[in-house]
Amino acid sequence: MLDVIVDLINKSETIAILPHVSADGDALGSSLALAIVLSGSGKKVKVLLEEEIPQVYSDLPGREFSCLYRKNDEQYNKKYDLALALDCGDAARLASRIELFNTATRNANLDHHTTNTEFAVNNYVDTSSAATGEIIYDLIVRMGAKPDKDVALCLYVAITTDTGGFRYSNTTADTHRIAAELVSEGIDVAKVSRRVFDRVSYGKVKLIGAAINSLELFEEGKIALMSLSSELMKKLETKDEDSDGIINIARNISGVEVAALLKQLDSGEVKVNLRSNSYVDVSAIAASYSGGGHERAAGFTTTATLEQTKNELLADLVGEV
Ligand SMILES: [Mn+2]
Structure with missing residues (x-):
């Protein structure tokens, strides 16, 4: 080919x-x-x-x-x-x-x-x-x-x-x-x-702080969720690319299998990044939201609110870990 x-x-x-x-x-x-x-x-x-x-x-x-x-x-x-x-x-x-x-x-x-x-x-x-x-x-x-x-x-x-x-x-x-x-x-x-x-921008360091503040663990620490609202990102004057890689902070926590970073865009849509460490196929979860990716790294974008997305995704992840 x-x-x-x-x-x-x-x-x-x-x-x-x-x-x-x-x-x-x-x-x-x-x-x-x-x-x-x-x-x-x-x-x-x-x-x-x-x-x-x-x-x-x-x-x-x-x-x-x-x-x-x-x-x-x-x-x-x-x-x-x-x-x-x-x-x-x-x-x-x-x-x-x-x-x-x-x-x-x-x-x-x-x-x-x-x-x-x-x-x-x-x-x-x-x-x-x-x-x-x-x-x-x-x-x-x-x-x-x-x-x-x-x-x-x-x-x-x-x-x-x-x-x-x-x-x-x-x-x-x-x-x-x-x-x-x-x-x-x-x-x-x-x-x-x-x-x-x-090398990181100052804006990214501030965003990392905000993401860590939002971190929550579920299912005995196997699921880690972080979320960033568009209001917060506006206040911190960060650029879209500043959130790249931040999800790894959640993924790297000892005991975590799946990590998700939910980011609210200016349009109101929510962009979700998913990472797993050893057995959850996050590409399948992303595909169920019309997204895509790889087994260990995937993502999707949804028109649901930040809160709705979080609840729905969490229910899906609980079934996987
Ligand atoms: Mn590639």
Whole structure:
């Protein structure tokens, strides 16, 4: 199937790369790495984003190929020869870019989520890959290219973020083999690690405090819930990305099997992140709310209130632990 994707790329001149909405390190790193390689082989390539690149990834190479997609702005709505969805478990993760994806002459979906709905004409879903970055690495090699230092940095960021710094259960021997190839291109591992894992904004530190204040444990400490209201986040003047990773504080508490972070958005909707440690399949719970993800990390968004979401979710989780 990867050869089919290579064939699609060879046949296409204009290519749109579409990472998922609220793009994370894997989605962005994979997209920018592929953009650099495709541009180098003479393709006209754009990485179309729903939002600005988060601060933590703002100096990644290849960002010059990215731009904010605006549905009603004509310059973005041309018909591409090929549209590639990267790290997107379902079509909804393309958000406002779905039409652009569907109107492209060819489209393909490259992903590693177990809940992937195979929404494209061409689907390459490898759930054994720890990150879409691993798939893109294979694709680049399959294209006969060798990742240079810039491409290697993007892919390394993709893989290290989706594996939590090679600590999560999705990390395999292949993950390390690919990482070894990437590091040998001259990546400063300590610098990348500090940038993507350790450095925090003051706003995030305040948000961590608020999240810890909201922490509640249930079922003899096997379930940990944290919630952040939009009012609180407004008061603390935090950015959306500041809540990234906060759920791990709850997940890491000794005895906790499942952790949930409920975040109320400005729209009033509630975005829920779920994590488990060893046996609860949180992707199945997320799927029951039309969300998705992996066994140990998943999420969904709901129009219910914060309180309703909490009660309903808690009832579901009690049945799982
Ligand atoms: Mn991913």
